[in-house]
Amino acid sequence: WEQNMLNFVPNIVVLDYLKATNKLTANIEAKAKKFMEAGYQRELSYKHQDGSFSAFGESDKSGSTWLTAFVARSFKQAANHITIDEKVIDKSLEWLSDHQAPNGSFPEVGVVSHKDMQGGSGSGVALTAYTLIAFLENINLVDKYKNTINKAIDYVYRNTESLDDTYALALAAYALQLADHSSKQLILSKLDAKATTDSDSKWWHKPIPEVEQKNPWYSRPNSVNVEMSAYGLLAFLEAGLDTDALPVMKWLIGQRNDKGGFQSTQDTFVGL
Missing domain, CATH: 1.50.10.20 (Glycosyltransferase)
Known part of the structure; x- marks a missing residue:
């Protein structure tokens, strides 16, 4: 399958x-x-x-x-x-x-x-x-x-309301935008507050588990970061916030490999 x-x-x-x-x-x-x-x-x-x-x-x-x-x-x-x-x-x-x-x-x-x-x-x-x-x-x-x-x-x-998992929040933000729910802006603001930004990019990332923070060999789960950032982007676009979406799009474009895809099938599917 x-x-x-x-x-x-x-x-x-x-x-x-x-x-x-x-x-x-x-x-x-x-x-x-x-x-x-x-x-x-x-x-x-x-x-x-x-x-x-x-x-x-x-x-x-x-x-x-x-x-x-x-x-x-x-x-x-x-x-x-x-x-x-x-x-x-x-x-x-x-x-x-x-x-x-x-x-x-x-x-x-x-x-x-x-x-x-x-x-x-x-x-x-x-x-x-x-x-x-x-x-x-x-x-x-x-x-x-x-x-x-x-x-x-x-x-x-x-x-x-009590959700701390950024991935779930990104999916929830997109779902509630699609549903045109009364809380859609509130949840999107909550997701936005969890974003990481630099000069012209914005993205979301899964925190590194405490036990792994000092481990130099720990591999960062970038495919999940791409996926949740893509859902964040979809939520912004669905909300008509194109200006807010641009920095996320810039970050996503920068994550693609030399073949134009991402790390895995699921994040390539969502990312593109």
Whole structure:
């Protein structure tokens, strides 16, 4: 499953990016669409009958919350380029809705074997905000899942007041902007206050654990920093704060490797 998504998602991102920068050629477009269509068909083999997705499809005991939300988001984006069966996305959102906890959160019911691919969105507020984003980005299905969405929004909002995890806060800020929630500016200000800035850049970073602070070999988790900074950027753009978004964009551009990507699939997907 993950290997397929590692190949499927970059094609969506590349097409979006090249279109936005007016660098798309007919040859690249045809190739990317061909890869995307093959990836889409392969992805469907990991679908459970109940509409969820997991790493090994029906041989897994159940679908995974995070993977199902990831597929719903990816398929929605792919639909701009290839034909995606709307019912597949709807069924995956229906499964997520059925597995929402009474308090509005989305617990992880399955297993993700490729943990790196999750970035920082593995549990609690982060996973609920991530899943909520999957519902909100599928704008044509928002009315159908209004109740589910409202419960998730309330959960995210209730839990951001005491939230210290910057990654979860970045996801929450973007989700609440998409939802046009009354607290959206408050949460965005809270996220902004956690940013690191220098002369012309702004970004967010995961603090180094105390036990590792004096360790010269400790590797800084830059891929998560790219991911949360990208969500911070999306939140600013959704809020119409283009001037505030520019320093974040500058920092993100500076983090790309010589091939134009970032450290991992998930941060490249979000970063681009």
